[in-house]
Amino acid sequence: MRFELTEEQRLFREMVREFAANEVAPLAKRVDEEGIFPQETVKKMGELGLMGVAIPTEYGGAGSDNVCYAIAMEEIARACASTSVVMSVNNSLVADALYKFGSEAQKQRYLTPLAGGKLLGCFALSEPGAGSDASAQQTMVSREGDVFVLNGTKNFITNALEADLALVFATVDRGLRAKGVCAVLVEKGTPGFTISKVEKKLGLHGTSCCQVVFENCRVPAENLLGEIGQGFKIAMMTLDAGRIGIAAQAVGIAQAALDISLRYAKERVAFDKPIASFQAIQWMIADMAVQIEAARLLTYRAAWLKDKGLRHTKESAMAKLFASETANRAATKALQVHGGYGYLYDFPAQRLFRDARITEIYEGTSEIQRLVIAHQLLN
Ligand code: CAA
Numbered sequence: 252m253r254f255e256l257t258e259e260q261r262l263f264r265e266m267v268r269e270f271a272a273n274e275v276a277p278l279a280k281r282v283d284e285e286g287i288f289p290q291e292t293v294k295k296m297g298e299l300g301l302m303g304v305a306i307p308t309e310y311g312g313a314g315s316d317n318v319c320y321a322i323a324m325e326e327i328a329r330a331c332a333s334t335s336v337v338m339s340v341n342n343s344l345v346a347d348a349l350y351k352f353g354s355e356a357q358k359q360r361y362l363t364p365l366a367g368g369k370l371l372g373c374f375a376l377s378e379p380g381a382g383s384d385a386s387a388q389q390t391m392v393s394r395e396g397d398v399f400v401l402n403g404t405k406n407f408i409t410n411a412l413e414a415d416l417a418l419v420f421a422t423v424d425r426g427l428r429a430k431g432v433c434a435v436l437v438e439k440g441t442p443g444f445t446i447s448k449v450e451k452k453l454g455l456h457g458t459s460c461c462q463v464v465f466e467n468c469r470v471p472a473e474n475l476l477g478e479i480g481q482g483f484k485i486a487m488m489t490l491d492a493g494r495i496g497i498a499a500q501a502v503g504i505a506q507a508a509l510d511i512s513l514r515y516a517k518e519r520v521a522f523d524k525p526i527a528s529f530q531a532i533q534w535m536i537a538d539m540a541v542q543i544e545a546a547r548l549l550t551y552r553a554a555w556l557k558d559k560g561l562r563h564t565k566e567s568a569m570a571k572l573f574a575s576e577t578a579n580r581a582a583t584k585a586l587q588v589h590g591g592y593g594y595l596y597d598f599p600a601q602r603l604f605r606d607a608r609i610t611e612i613y614e615g616t617s618e619i620q621r622l623v624i625a626h627q628l629l630n
Contacts, residue, residue, distance in 0.1 A: 341410070508539065
């Protein structure tokens, strides 16, 4: 067993770390406070291969592996969680699904520009009545000659406002539950596809979270991803990959919480000493560091399994569960280390605290991850 990164992975981390420090971190406060979508940064990330890290170069990606993807997600999230979720949805929820399940024509038309950062994707699975219970899809899809017609409402769709392409899940028959679900690619601007609401949310202010409506939205039949009825498995297998990205995002947020805690604890003086000299602070810092290391190792292991082409449903769920809970604990403790200043918008602790919260909810809540893990262990 080898615990060190390969030379390629190490160089990739250096490149992304430098980019994140110079181009992403300086904008993070403004992106959060003004709710700005980081358009220019996303463009630069596309040029660096960060919008399709593990997609082969022949399809516009960086041609790296999934460990590199996890490394890159961590580094970008450490600088700005909003920017990192734009990256994760595009990489693992849309590009990866297209790479695994797309036809050659779909790869040429959509994957290559998505992985190269020229198009942006979003993933439309959740509905008002189908969040954790993803197979309870109500959005209908029916075939009429050479088109599919979509009708229904999706919500909590990250990136929907800015996305050029949506991977949409819908059912041919509600009574079939998982077995009736189809995955369809819908381009922005297709008549009948509208954004009905942009949600206001606690964190990730730099990204949109939208309700979208399909009203007799007609898409060419060749935009079906996979087969009719295969959509639920496509969604689940895609989320197995997506959860590695969110785990890495959570590790990045947790690492940022540790970074600011270390810095502040050495600077802040109380009772005539830097607060870093008090055990109360040291214990918080030590706990953060241990949990971050464990979360990072779980994340790398899930990514490594994916690189080996092995099933990683359980390992992705474990990584996502542990890393997201770690991010929330670390952000809470970072705020505590900062005392009253941690509660102020002038300091980044509150942003990490707000941004960390969603990692335990999207791409499957912590409760769903426990369910997935238990199911894998018991069956
Ligand atoms: N890989 C391959 N196949 C899988 C699978 C996986 N990971 N998970 C399930 N399947 C298959 C099953 O084997 C089964 O196949 P058969 O019928 O052939 O036996 C079929 O799919 C149905 O599986 P289940 O009976 O287990 O399905 P279920 O209805 O009980 O649901 C669930 C299982 C785990 C609860 C699932 O609904 C789930 O993951 N829910 C959470 C949804 C989620 O994560 N949503 C996130 C939205 S996207 C998002 O958040 C993006 C963002 O904003 C950034």
